[in-house]
Amino acid sequence: MRRALPVVAGLLLLLVAVPAAAQTECGLSIEFHRDFGYAAGSEIQGAFSLTADGPENLVQVDYYLDDQLLGSATEPPFKISFSTGDHALGLHTFIAVGTTQEGGEIRSASRTVEFVSAEQGWQVAGKIGLPILGLVLIISLLGTVGPMLLGRKAKFRLGEYGAAGGAVCSRCGMPFSRHLMAPHMVFGKLERCPHCGKLSIVAAASASALRQAEARWEADSHQGELKPEGEGDRLREQIDESRYES
Numbered sequence: 001m002r003r004a005l006p007v008v009a010g011l012l013l014l015l016v017a018v019p020a021a022a023q024t025e026c027g028l029s030i031e032f033h034r035d036f037g038y039a040a041g042s043e044i045q046g047a048f049s050l051t052a053d054g055p056e057n058l059v060q061v062d063y064y065l066d067d068q069l070l071g072s073a074t075e076p077p078f079k080i081s082f083s084t085g086d087h088a089l090g091l092h093t094f095i096a097v098g099t100t101q102e103g104g105e106i107r108s109a110s111r112t113v114e115f116v117s118a119e120q121g122w123q124v125a126g127k128i129g130l131p132i133l134g135l136v137l138i139i140s141l142l143g144t145v146g147p148m149l150l151g152r153k154a155k156f157r158l159g160e161y162g163a164a165g166g167a168v169c170s171r172c173g174m175p176f177s178r179h180l181m182a183p184h185m186v187f188g189k190l191e192r193c194p195h196c197g198k199l200s201i202v203a204a205a206s207a208s209a210l211r212q213a214e215a216r217w218e219a220d221s222h223q224g225e226l227k228p229e230g231e232g233d234r235l236r237e238q239i240d241e242s243r244y245e246s
Ligand SMILES: [Zn+2]
Pocket: 169, 170, 171, 172, 173, 174, 193, 194, 195, 196, 197, 198
């Protein structure tokens, strides 16, 4: 225990010392701000400005781009503006040199960034942005179409087909009305059969095909089979079944 004490004390000292060392109280740091354009990682394109943070007695900051004076500022936040379009594409190194009231000089650490073309900038932005845009479109489409296909199951009335005409289900052979607003595919409308729930692309059926299907539906409904089944019926059945189990 006695031997551990100096180690603990050392660790504590380190914890206190590290933040103090990280502070740049007497140094000069520069910051990039995007005014208009593109910035990702160290790649930038467009209109940018630079600001500097230094000691209290800082009176001027000169910014250098590849050792050429880019601009100077004489009051906080020591802001200058530049456009990447005024310079060659590729890697560039920025450095700031500050002057203190007493005439001292402080240099910032150098910062290297890559000027990219507008096309390259938007291409990268597009790679990130377009899939998100696509996803948003799909979600909003599902939000419109989904309830339309799922929500109207129970609204079947024999012989009523509306403006979009009637259709005959390819699985159960029952007639149903096509939704005027259902998404239009090449060969017909995307619809969900209200009887069996099959989702398919259906064309408007001929009058005779509908009559046949209606006759089939009437015959079946008299037998009590294949009746349009709502969520409520299914739930009731489940409750009935569970009653027998307990
Ligand atoms: Zn069906």
